Amino acid sequence: MAKxxxxxxxxxxxxxxxxxxGHEPLGSALGIRERIQTAGFDSPPLQxxxxxxxxxxxxxxxxxxxxxxxxxxxxxxQIEEADAAIIINDADLAFGCMGCARxxxxxMYLLRHRGIPVLxxxxxxxEEEGEIFVAAIREFLEKLPKGGNAx
Amino acid sequence: MKEYQPRYRGTHTVYVFVESxxxxxxxxxxxxxxxxxxxxxxxxxxxxQITGEPARVASVVATLRALDPTHIFxxxxxxxxxxxxxxxxxxxxxxxxxxxHEFELSLIRYIxxxxxxxxxxDGGESALEVLExxxxxxxxxxxxxxxxxxxxxxxG
Numbered sequence: 001m002a003k004x005x006x007x008x009x010x011x012x013x014x015x016x017x018x019x020x021x022g023h024e025p026l027g028s029a030l031g032i033r034e035r036i037q038t039a040g041f042d043s044p045p046l047q048x049x050x051x052x053x054x055x056x057x058x059x060x061x062x063x064x065x066x067x068x069x070x071x072x073x074x075x076x077x078q079i080e081e082a083d084a085a086i087i088i089n090d091a092d093l094a095f096g097c098m099g100c101a102r103x104x105x106x107x108m109y110l111l112r113h114r115g116i117p118v119l120x121x122x123x124x125x126x127e128e129e130g131e132i133f134v135a136a137i138r139e140f141l142e143k144l145p146k147g148g149n150a151x
Numbered sequence: 152m153k154e155y156q157p158r159y160r161g162t163h164t165v166y167v168f169v170e171s172x173x174x175x176x177x178x179x180x181x182x183x184x185x186x187x188x189x190x191x192x193x194x195x196x197x198x199x200q201i202t203g204e205p206a207r208v209a210s211v212v213a214t215l216r217a218l219d220p221t222h223i224f225x226x227x228x229x230x231x232x233x234x235x236x237x238x239x240x241x242x243x244x245x246x247x248x249x250x251x252h253e254f255e256l257s258l259i260r261y262i263x264x265x266x267x268x269x270x271x272x273d274g275g276e277s278a279l280e281v282l283e284x285x286x287x288x289x290x291x292x293x294x295x296x297x298x299x300x301x302x303x304x305x306x307g
Contacts, residue, residue, distance in 0.1 A: 011251075012226045013259070016224040019225065027227065032230070035229075039157060040154075045237065092254075093251040097247065124261040124265070127264040129261060131272065132265075133278075135268075135269060135272050136278035140279065
């Protein structure tokens with residue numbers, strides 16, 4: 001079972017596809033779960049404490065906004081842990097009240113810089129594109145070690 | 152700063168989304184209760200949230216997924232259900248993260264179609280090759296040079 005980083009990190013479709021084809025999806029829910037289930041100081045809403053931007057210094061320089069560094073404290077370890085990545089390039093939902101465009105750029109850079117297999121996709125807008133989308137993910141995941149089969 | 156003690160430590164919470172013509176969230180929740188009376192199961196407008204010991208949650212998810220594999224989708228969640236930091240009962244408005252799910256659910260019928268069509272694709276053209284062929288290629292430097300030269304020569 002390979003660890004596959006998904007972007008957008010909150011994507012329902014990618015998370016389901018990766019798990020369905022027998023691999024482990026790495027997304028933001030896992031990082032948030034880890035923080036929510038760890039005792040410490042109360043830091044609502046996401047239990048991201050003032051310590052996190054310091055951890056983020058591993059991936060982003062000190063002059064980079066603390067919001068980017070705090071996010072990287074969650075996403076950075078997953079990028080380092082990942083054996084492969086699937087990216088949806090037209091995901092507007094990755095930017096907004098919970099997402100950060102600069103973090104997204106840094107995530108893309110780090111993924112491509114690591115040299116792991118990366119599958120680039122766009123959201124399907126028709127049934128024919130849906131077929132290609134699903135089949136491409138299956139083919140990509142089958143090439144990874146210990147791939148599973150579709151149900 | 153005050154102390155924080157987590158609830159439901161060591162559990163996993165997953166979302167189960169159902170977008171099926173044959174199965175409603177209510178049907179799904181009944182099946183889930185039958186399969187796992189010991190887990191915390193919450194029925195929602197889009198499906199279920201299931202919380203419990205990780206191995207038990209995974210086994211119930213596999214049971215539910217088998218009911219309609221091409222129309223049931225599963226995703227991990229960081230928070231347990233009803234958490235006051237996320238639950239809209241406390242915050243008002245949509246739960247943060249709902250809009251992302253709403254957007255992806257609007258496209259999920261194409262994914263369902265793709266999953267249903269998977270067995271018919273075996274032996275056909277590789278989808279990765281199709282994607283590669285459709286990818287926008289950068290303009291060839293030789294072609295740019297030819298365009299420049301044509302432009303320069305036309306102005307004599």
